[in-house]
Amino acid sequence: MYTRKRYVIPFLIPGMAGLLLFYIVPFFGGIWYSVTDGSFENAFVGIDNYRNVWNNPMFQLGLKNTLELSVICAPLLWILSFLLSLLLNRVRPAGTFFRSSVLLPYLMPSSAVLIIWLLWFDFGGPVNHLLNALGASRVQWLQGGELRFPIVLMFLWKNLGFCVIIFMAALQAIPEALYEYATLEGASYAQQAFRITLPLIVPSAFLVFILAWINAFKIFKEVYFIGGAYPDEPVYTLQNYMNNMYGKLNYQNVTTAAYSFAVIVFVLFGILFWIQKRAQRGLN
Amino acid sequence: MQKKRGLGFFLLRGFLVIMAVLILLPMIQTFLYSFSSIGEMKAYMKTRGNLSTEVWMDAHLSPNMFSLGQYYRILITDNTVLRLFVNSVFYSVMILLGQAVLVPTMSFALSKFRFPGRDGLFFIIILLMLLPFQVTMVPNVLTLRALGLTDTVWAVILPLWFSPFYIFLVRQFMVGLPNELLEAASIDGAGPGRTYLNIILPVCRPILGAAAALSFADCWNLVEQPLTYLTNRMDLQPLSTMFNQLAKENTGFEFAGAALYILPALFIYLFFQEDILSGLQLTELK
Structure with missing residues (x-):
């Protein structure tokens, strides 16, 4: 640990300058934007922008869809990756192949496989073939509310691997001896899972949940790939609204919408951090 | 002790094999289709x-006849895909490059000083790090406009140099390094600069490799930034934002483009x- 202050300067200044320039300073500067009207005189209008944006039906739609999609995606991703990592943990050391193939999509450009997705979910495509074989009728996946299904699936396909790897790292850090001792003491598999595995991986599980949620807010990507630049209403996200407003050079609305969303994000993660603190204390 | 190989053993492996194949299928299919001739793909995509x-759409697993026509088209006769590909690169x-300089130095400052x-x-x-792009784009845009950089490549590049997630990732790894490393180096007369270059960076090899690969994956799949910042400059778009255009136009060579990507x-x-x-x-990811 270096304690002399002048040592840190060459390491800190370049990155610090960029963060200040592109993120921190304009973040506060932007607050001014969100309370002025953007005209030539740039008059102070208080919370008028916020009232306008919150009353805008497209903003409401985008916000609702973004939140809904993330509420579907994040927990689903979390549970699936936890289950998969438990399974993978049981096949070690032969699990390398599976682990690699699960992680692979995270590194793949999902933009390049979107065509495959469009084929699979076509009205006459393989997924409907499968449904038909199972006796169900065909679904128009690429329209309306059903669009959410391929979009969520693509999100899971892409992000599953990363979460599995973090879970696996936590699982493998648990010493085998703990389980042997528990078995000797006569603890059942379920007891071991809840009394040993779960408490020991709480920090990682929480991290995965946060990362899953951060990524779920980025779901615009998948929407753009499958739904195009002007998607149907059920998948119209906040990013679509922002891009639209930005295209119209309405910076007041962009800023106001962004800061409204920032407040929601901070409140959400604040609650999650609080729950984690409680959970940790409860287990100890 | 010999482990018992019961039914569960094979069920588990069978299930995982199916999972793995399903996960890999989009890539495999892309590569298979990329060797169809352009005419064959055009006809097939028309049934969509x-x-x-x-x-029903035709069932189509592999090319009827092996052909390099699509590759010939995108690499030699028609340079639309290639030009976008070069943009992505x-x-x-x-x-x-920017991250390689800025992220580890910042992480070092935050962990060992x-x-x-x-x-x-x-x-x-x-x-x-917690904020999604919808929010961080606002401060970015304000600065980019003040500097007159919107609708240039720098609008996409510069803000990403200071990616908070990678600073966090590398910092968490460096925190776990023993301080004795630094002490030993300073006893041998190395200052912070030398220690950083000759000791810290080599020791951080795994996390730097991981961060570089993950960051590359992000760059290779850029969507939000170019779509937002480069709305008036379609010629500067990376290939990742243009695939659904290619798919819509039914060019017949979209699979070779995808495989190339x-x-x-x-x-x-x-x-x-x-x-x-x-x-x-x-990495101490907690």
């Missing part, structure tokens, strides 16, 4: 979008796979 309940290289405001700064970085990512993955696994395992 038919809403009649009587008609340019963005990735520029972003990674004591200075006033350090913890506050780290907290701000975590807050920034997957290949570099595949090489990066194979090259850095061990780093990603060990780097993330060794």
Whole structure:
């Protein structure tokens, strides 16, 4: 640990300058934007922008869809990756192949496989073939509310691997001896899972949940790939609204919408951090 | 002790094999289709979008006849895809170069130095990491406009140099390094600069490899930034934002384009796979 202050300067200044320039300073500067009207005189209008944006039906739609999609995606991703990592943990050391193939999509450009997705979910495509074989009728996946299904699936396909790897790292850090001792003491598999595995991986599980949620807010990507630049209403996200407003050079609305969303994000993660603190204390 | 290989053993493996194949299928299919002739693919893609309940798309697994026609088209006669591909390479290289300088130095400062405001700064970085692009684009845009950089490549490149997530990732790894490393180096007469270059960077190899590979994956799949910042400059778009255009136009060579785009990512993955696994395992991600 270096304690002399002048040592840190060459390491800190370049990155610090960029963060200040592109993120921190304009973040506060932007607050001014969100309370002025953007005209030539740039008059102070208080919370008028916020009232306008919150009353805008497209903003409401985008916000609702973004939140809904993330509420579907994040927990689903979390549970699936936890289950998969438990399974993978049981096949070690032969699990390398599976682990690699699960992680692979995270590194793949999902933009390049979107065509495959469009084929699979076509009205006459393989997924409907499968449904038909199972006796169900065909679904128009690429329209309306059903669009959410391929979009969520693509999100899971892409992000599953990363979460599995973090879970696996936590699982493998648990010493085998703990389980042997528990078995000797006569603890059942379920007891071991809840009394040993779960408490020991709480920090990682929480991290995965946060990362899953951060990524779920980025779901615009998948929407753009499958739904195009002007998607149907059920998948119209906040990013679509922002891009639209930005295209119209309405910076007041962009800023106001962004800061409204920032407040929601901070409140959400604040609650999650609080729950984690409680959970940790409860287990100890 | 010999482990028993019961039914569960095979069920578990069977299930995982099916999972793995399903996960890999989009890539495999892309590569298979990329060797069809252009005419064959055009005809096949035309069967899409038919809403009649009587008609199915043709079942099509592999090319009827092996052909390099699609590749010939995109690599030699028609340079639309290639030009967009070069844009993607340019963005990735520029972003990674900047990050390679800025991210590890910043992480080093945040992990192995004591200075006033350090913890506050780290907290701000975590807050920034939590914010999605919808929010951070606003401060970025304000600065980019003030500097007159919108509708240029720098609008995409510069803000990503200071990616909070990678600073966090590398910092968490460096925190776990023993301080004795620094002490030993300073006893041998090395200052912080030398220690950083000759000791810290080599020791951080796994996490730097992992961060580079993950960051490359992000750059290679850029969507939000170019779509937002480069609305008036379609010629500067990376290939990743243009695939649904290609698919819509039914050019017949979209699969060779996709395969071409997957290949570099595949090489990066194979090259850095061990780093990603060990780097993330060794990082104190809590």
